[in-house]
Amino acid sequence: MPYHIRVSIDNELRCSFWYQVEMNGPLMIKAEHLKQMLDKADLRVLAFDIETTKAALKFPDARFDFIMMISYIIDGKGFLITNRSIVGDDVQDFEYSPKPEYDVGMFTVFNEPDEKALLDKFFSHIRETKPFIFTSFNGDFFDWPFIRDRCA
Secondary structure: OOOHHHHHOOEEEEEEEEOEEEOOOOOOEEEEEEOOOOOOOOOOEEEEEEEEEEOOOOOOOOOOOOOEEEEEEEEEEEEEEEEEEOOOOOOOEEEEEEOOOOOEEEEEEEOOHHHHHHHHHHHHHHHHOOOOOOOOHHHHHHHHHHHHHHHH
């Protein structure tokens, strides 16, 4: 588990709460939860997942497998980026909500010609929307390392 996540868990630091933080240079000395501040911070959250190619009965390997799609939601708006060198046809915008309690609605689709263009589009959209929080199912141990390696 990455150190910053372990520290956050051990110190019960949670997103959307307010803290008074004391620093000593780059080191956090103390973080006091300001319980009286009940207004939630207006945080842009980006939840994402990647889909990759892979050999039969093998785990994806960034040395030779490709990212074929990245799907993500930013503040309830859905997006899908496809790699047209893998995906056979353009995908049209579509409506989708995984569960009734998640009213995502329309997904905007970006059909990109290849993996490099797919990654460029993902990063440019991140720079444009400036999310505060990134979340995924297994991002720290699969998605981000795979993206990093494919970018290299």
